[in-house]
Amino acid sequence: TDALNQRLSTMQQQILSRTRLQPIIERLGLYKDQVANKAPMEDLVAQMRKSITVTTVKSVGTSRQNEVPGFTIAFESDHARTAQLVCAEILSMFIDENIKLRAQAADSTTEFLQKQVEEAKRKLDEKDQRVAEFKRRYLGQLPGQEQSNMNILMGLSQQLEAVSQLLTRTHQDKTYAESLLAQQVAAWEASQQGSNPQTLETQLTALQNQLITLEARYTPDHPDVTKMKADIAQLKNKIDEANATTTRTSRPTRTKPRWPSSMSLRRSSNCEARSTSTK
Template identity: 45%
Template sequence: MLGHRQLRPNEYWQLLKRRGWIVLIPALVLPFVGFAISYLVPPQYVSQTTVLIDQQKVPDDYVKPVVTADLDNRLATMKEQILSRSRLQPIVERLNLYPGQSMENRIDNARTNISIKLIHSEIARSGGLPGFTIAFKAGDARTAQIVCGEITSLFINANTLDREQSTQGTTDFLKGQLDDAKRNLDEQDARLAEFQKKYVGKLPGEESPNLNMLTSLNTQLEAATQQLARMQQDKTYAESMLAQQTRDVVPSEAPGYVQSPQQIEMAQLQSQETELSTRYTADYPDLIAVRRKIGELRAKMAASPTSPTHTAATPSVRESVGVQQLRAQVRAATQGIEAKRQEQAQIQNAVRMYQDRIQSSPLVEAQFKQITRDYQTAQQFYDDLLTKVNHSKMAADLEKRQQGEQFKLLDEPTLPDSPSTPKRPLFAGAGLVLGLLIGFATAALLEFRDQSINTEADIWETMNLPTLATISWVGDKVPDSIEKKGLKGLFQRSPKDAIAPSEARG
């Protein structure tokens, strides 16, 4: 009896001996059934190939690769591209895969039967990805091999094309950026040159030369001023000597000669002008007034000329050699003074110019720093882009020469000599497991429905009465009530039938 009380281990063994044939029969039959069913399943052949990821031949220190994306992500992207409808449909149509189905289902079945597995490095701490495997499952071994080869070629070509396009696209982009950077650099260069031309002499670093030049100009100005003063003194002395000799000549060489009042006034004004010019500059008010009077007096004398008064006939006056030399000295002194004044004015202008340079240097320096900073930034950006363009060109050339990272076919797609499915031992094993489950389940069900009493524990569980004694079966013949029931009696005996033999023996 099962389900009415908790059984002991030895009772489980007794149960197995009573119901063992129920477990044994399906456990023996179903493996053969499963093995036979395996012949009804269509065979499937798997062709597999290995693709090795061959790293770049030239060290990265010499030519840096342009494509630096993670290989797992690149493979995932290529897988989505290759498994797309546009790539798989030509293969399905050319090899007539999965006939009798719609094109969408045929492509879905092709996707399902394609398997791509990554091969990670087994070397500790390497973390590399040496390659990956591609497998295809089909109902024909030759078809599986051909499709596996087609998919592998798609991966190899896709990797080569993707790397070439990436390097070329990077190169073209960098060239465009380099052209823009060059235009910007030319603009900054022209701006810097214009600034330097505009503020020549005021640029940073020229303060010390400007100060030295200013000191030198001040020294020259002081020396020119002193020379001008000496030249004016010499001119005054020569004019006084000339006037003295002229006065001495008139009485002796021109008897009866009398000067007019305008000439006397002119001589006095010229004497004042000489005295003032030796003491003051040309901008002095008194000197300007005297020169204005001289000009006005000369205009009057020119407008109304008067002849000098003679007491007798006026003889022609002839100047001596000394007077002529003095007049030549006066003229030379006048020209020298005029030249020196021009030189003094030039030095003064130069002094003002250098003073302006020194005063405006801080402001010019601030503007120059900003322009120089912009120029240096543009130059550095241009140099960086130029370096990147050169690296990109080398990387593109490396890809064209098949020297970059490549997918290398390590093994040709295999031609399977036996189907991968169905696995007949697996079907037989599944039949065995299923037979054992069915057998144990049937035995448990029969035991649960059995009401017969087999042990003293069953008597106590059923009748709640103690067992006084047990007598072994010694008869040669089973009672007719049990024999007539046969196997059915084993399932339908009541507790009273179970103790009937004991009553008969009593």
């Protein structure tokens, strides 16, 4: 075939060069007489090159798909053994050169395909980037995104509802904390005014209001509820003690009657007698 002829021509240029044929001449001892007569090596190489014939043969096979192209190598020599050895050397070089050319072709093909793959990948990346940019620019406006947009909207609505509920609970907790703080401040200010039963009653009312609030938020066994009940009981005892002290202080005490002394009585009698005699 034309491809085989072209490949053979390329290989012959390499194999039939002086650098390839001279080692064969020296190794096999060819042209001993000419070498003895000191014939130039260039002449010996040219003579050997003329003695070598490379011919392509018809393809072997029953169909075009099974055809196997080939070639023959011939070398003219006076000795059959020498011709056989030279043909073996030339054939070995053709095989090696063919493998080398095929490897180079494979490398070239691989490099070409690699470049094609890289170019295709570059174009694909550019298209992907353009598609992504298009989607970003027209997000939510593309066909088939209605359901996705609805799902996103529902998710955002649920998040908004959760945040609103959290805000409401936080506001309630803030109001409760402010109320509790105000009651505690009032109770503290009242406690600084002494142990007046009226002041203690005010503290008791504040604590009872706090207890109502705590019982509405916690169970009866909650530590805050238990402590508040204990504080109320302690304050009630304090109120009872204060009331008892006030009662004892306000009760009237009996005092002995004061009688005028005898000297005062006698002085009064003398005064009366003196007054009578004067009359």
